[in-house]
Amino acid sequence: MARVVKFGGSSLANGEQYEKVVNIVLADPERRVVVVSAPGKRFDIDTKVTDLLIQYAKSTPGSSEFFAVQKELISRYQNIADYFKISEKDFQGIADIISNLSSTFSGEDDYRLAYFKAHGEHLNAILMAMVLNQLGHQARFAGPAELGLYVEGQPNAATVLEESYTNLKNFEYSDDEILVVPGFYGMTKDGQMATFARGGSDITGSIVARGLGIKLYENFTDVSAVYVANPHIIEEPVSIKQMTYREMRELSYSGFSVFNDEAIIPAIQGQVTINVKNTNRPTDPGTLIVPEKDFEAEYPITGVTNSDHFSALYLHRYLLNQEVGMTLKLLQIFYKYNISYEHMPSGIDDLTVIFDNRQLNEEMIERLCADIKDALNPDVMQWIDDYTIIMIVGEGMFKKPTIITDAIASLTNNGVPINMINQGASQISTMLGTKRAYGKKAVSLIYQHFFNKNEQEA
Numbered sequence: 520m521a522r523v524v525k526f527g528g529s530s531l532a533n534g535e536q537y538e539k540v541v542n543i544v545l546a547d548p549e550r551r552v553v554v555v556s557a558p559g560k561r562f563d564i565d566t567k568v569t570d571l572l573i574q575y576a577k578s579t580p581g582s583s584e585f586f587a588v589q590k591e592l593i594s595r596y597q598n599i600a601d602y603f604k605i606s607e608k609d610f611q612g613i614a615d616i617i618s619n620l621s622s623t624f625s626g627e628d629d630y631r632l633a634y635f636k637a638h639g640e641h642l643n644a645i646l647m648a649m650v651l652n653q654l655g656h657q658a659r660f661a662g663p664a665e666l667g668l669y670v671e672g673q674p675n676a677a678t679v680l681e682e683s684y685t686n687l688k689n690f691e692y693s694d695d696e697i698l699v700v701p702g703f704y705g706m707t708k709d710g711q712m713a714t715f716a717r718g719g720s721d722i723t724g725s726i727v728a729r730g731l732g733i734k735l736y737e738n739f740t741d742v743s744a745v746y747v748a749n750p751h752i753i754e755e756p757v758s759i760k761q762m763t764y765r766e767m768r769e770l771s772y773s774g775f776s777v778f779n780d781e782a783i784i785p786a787i788q789g790q791v792t793i794n795v796k797n798t799n800r801p802t803d804p805g806t807l808i809v810p811e812k813d814f815e816a817e818y819p820i821t822g823v824t825n826s827d828h829f830s831a832l833y834l835h836r837y838l839l840n841q842e843v844g845m846t847l848k849l850l851q852i853f854y855k856y857n858i859s860y861e862h863m864p865s866g867i868d869d870l871t872v873i874f875d876n877r878q879l880n881e882e883m884i885e886r887l888c889a890d891i892k893d894a895l896n897p898d899v900m901q902w903i904d905d906y907t908i909i910m911i912v913g914e915g916m917f918k919k920p921t922i923i924t925d926a927i928a929s930l931t932n933n934g935v936p937i938n939m940i941n942q943g944a945s946q947i948s949t950m951l952g953t954k955r956a957y958g959k960k961a962v963s964l965i966y967q968h969f970f971n972k973n974e975q976e977a
């Protein structure tokens with residue numbers, strides 16, 4: 520069965536990592552389509568190529584910073600090319616593209632940053648095809664322009680156009696060649712490069728798998744599995760062997776950065792199974808992300824995460840719930856500021872609106888609050904920035920009501936106050952709100968309660 524394989528920036532950070540990737544690709548002839556990110560961090564305090572490109576785009580052309588970043592960028596690709604003994608002549612094309620990025624850009628101003636960022640993946644795919652050719656394999660660069668992968672919307676947070684799937688379906692390639700596809704960006708209909716949100720190469724992998732009708736998408740990263748909790752919070756957490764699309768989407772949206780939350784959608788639409796695997800330990804089975812829960816879960820919940828990218832607005836006024844059109848007025852104000860909300864748990868006299876705070880700034884919040892005061896005249900209105908959301912996820916959770924009470928008790932009995940509970944109609948997640956300082960402690964307590972094997976056996 521043909522596969523799409525995507526390699527994240529950590530898997531392509533230098534020559535040694537690149538060699539592992541090449542070995543993985545060549546180990547199985549079914550690995551026909553290779554999606555690459557831009558080179559990532561080689562060590563903890565290193566800078567990803569995407570971040571260097573952002574710095575490059577923002578520096579003044581001709582300034583010393585501009586030339587310093589340009590040099591650093593060329594050397595990131597040069598080191599990989601040298602590792603594989605790519606000739607100077609062949610590499611020169613990549614160096615020239617980097618040097619000339621500022622002058623080759625001819626689109627609308629809004630797209631300039633996206634143009635720079637997209638080149639991280641673009642050049643890495645050109646280099647990967649070169650390396651595979653140099654090693655005697657038939658490989659070809661296939662970028663969004665060639666594939667017909669079209670996008671629309673914001674230049675740095677684009678969304679795929681449906682016609683891309685027809686274009687991909689009609690894309691011709693032969694059985695004996697490897698396609699190397701740059702992740703993270705697509706083309707607008709007027710020929711400009713636009714990127715997905717950060718971490719968006721995962722999205723390209725899903726789009727390409729759905730479009731080409733490929734049913735297995737291997738997503739190679741630097742961990743051996745999707746763990747039940749963030750490994751930066753819990754040391755050596757339990758691995759998830761299998762999970763559903765819905766579980767992964769809930770968890771990635773709220774903090775599991777290992778797989779981009781938007782990338783699940785094309786996989787759902789194309790019924791593509793995702794296998795998250797480790798480039799450094801490719802024989803480990805990894806985590807399978809599948810359409811339906813037709814497997815036995817090992818633990819009562821699938822995962823727990825916390826996320827600080829939410830803020831809340833609390834409104835209180837007696838008889839708030841009886842006022843016809845109150846929510847409409849509120850939503851009209853959000854619409855005016857082009858703000859979407861995530862959740863809106865309510866009581867009889869109060870309402871909490873939870874926002875993704877990455878779309879807000881201080882000035883917007885001030886104007887928004889002033890408009891709400893005018894329109895709704897609340898007794899209490901509080902903007903809460905010091906907020907973290909704890910998300911507990913599992914398809915089986917709601918069959919056993921004690922799971923939620925146990926989770927809450929494990930927090931409140933250990934000094935973590937909860938100021939919001941939201942249980943979605945989806946019946947697979949419960950969201951708890953608390954102060955940021957408690958975020959990691961809350962994840963640890965819930966982890967200890969549900970996954971700590973010693974405790975469970977006791």
Ligand SMILES: Nc1ncnc2c1ncn2[C@@H]1O[C@H](COP(=O)(O)OP(=O)(O)O)[C@@H](O)[C@H]1O
Nearest residue numbers: 527528529740741742745746748749775776777
């Ligand atoms: N629940 C989780 N399971 C596994 N990894 C996680 C989880 N939550 C956060 N991560 C982090 O995600 C990282 C992998 O994602 P990312 O850095 O985007 O990789 P890549 O460079 O391969 O795209 C891991 O190194 C890990 O630190």
Ligand SMILES: N[C@@H](CC(=O)OP(=O)(O)O)C(=O)O
Nearest residue numbers: 527528556569717718719720
């Ligand atoms: N290089 C882009 C896109 C991406 O998906 O990268 P990675 O696979 O390294 O997370 C970024 O840094 O956002």
